Amino acid sequence: MTAQLIETHKVFEGEQRKYRHYSETLDCDMVFSLFLPKQTDNKSIPLIWWLSGLTCTDDNFSQKGAFQKYASQHQLAIVMPDTSPRGTDVADDGNWDLGQGAGFYLNATQEPWAKNYRMYDYLTTELPQLVYSLIPNFSGSESIMGHSMGGHGALVIGLRNPERYRSISAFAPILNPTNVPWGQKAFTAYLGPDKKAWADWDATNLIAKTAVVPPIHISQGKADAFYEVQLNEEAFLQAADGKKVTYEKLDGYDHSYFTIASFIEEHLQFHKDCLR
């Protein structure tokens, strides 16, 4: 299991790297990006997972997230996987909200998706072993965060593994995919029409049934065009009653990376406080 370094740029004294590797889980070549801070003391380095939204690749956050200054200051490594399996041999769909670029961070059970679309296993088993080996002086501590479909991914992965991740955060996450159009379309295709199979991939269901959850911080722009239909928080907050969830609504901010850039300092401070 090796990865080929295909690009690196110095940024805020750290390195923004890009790797290519063959994933056995996904049965295709994948790329991912990794930010490594310059070590300024002897402290070990924790890892944060960033999961992007529909249509994105590993590049969106690395180029538009404006996070490197704070990851450098706090000595955090950040890994940015792609959002689905990729390649001409991988099943796809003509629409932007299904298939390549829209893996929804689950393990598909239905054809033609089941062969490659196993992002959950990739992100929780195969890719971690590879990424750990690339971080000098890795502390062993991990947190997870994401945007939109990636916010759903961060919550689902974090809530299914509550002892593994120290903290979870999300920008504009799909909080209740079984009840909104994006989630219903994707889950029907990847998991089949039986909604019983959907429950373990829905953050609202997962937080209700998980006794102890890591601290969760969510930011949602009030001017986000997807807010009412795809991202509504009511069911999730009700299910999360009594758990450590902060849900912040941002006046005037939309679904774009400009919102992420504006509040990434706050999110990384939250994770750092949980990781250190």
Place this chain on the structure above:
Amino acid sequence: MTAQLIETHKVFEGEQRKYRHYSETLDCDMVFSLFLPKQTDNKSIPLIWWLSGLTCTDDNFSQKGAFQKYASQHQLAIVMPDTSPRGTDVADDGNWDLGQGAGFYLNATQEPWAKNYRMYDYLTTELPQLVYSLIPNFSGSESIMGHSMGGHGALVIGLRNPERYRSISAFAPILNPTNVPWGQKAFTAYLGPDKKAWADWDATNLIAKTAVVPPIHISQGKADAFYEVQLNEEAFLQAADGKKVTYEKLDGYDHSYFTIASFIEEHLQFHKDCLR
């Protein structure tokens, strides 16, 4: 002379806007981006021009420059024009370093370029009037900066109008285009083979003959793959002898926007000190 607002995003309490307008100077439709800070006091707002490099549009700096935090803090408006005239009726070239995306911020005299390629006039006469009208409480003060081809543009425009701009800065600028391949190719096409016509578009020649110049700050990555062949500073610094030029070389940093993001705070602090 009007511009249509086609996009806006809240970012760091300010607004990242995009406008479309018809340019009489360039005889085509153009877009440009404009960052407006939220006014936090009654101070008037100065304007900084950002000029991008080869292949770029108005989007590169707005999405990858990570400048909005500091422009918001210092109450600076920043305008990001496109890098050439655009459209199917506008002359182009199959290569990335000539034609659309490669206007070189000059007024072309040769066919087929002379009709549309008048970026100098556009940026110094037509577009300013439009942009001034879009800044609430504009202070009347301007500075100019850019990257690579846009660093050349910022220096040429700034040095040809030394009383108009309070300060000039550049990342990895083409400092002596008449003596490097990028400049020679573009100037031969746009201005013809007679090198006498090139002199007024070369920062090294301009700084030598300009008695009083605004403060100039230049950052150059030492790991920039274009540094030796396209961006060498020796002739420029010799010509600038005795003038207010700081030239900073950055260990390990390359030609990418990751370098710009890492040092944009420093550049905006420099301009702010000259503008306020």
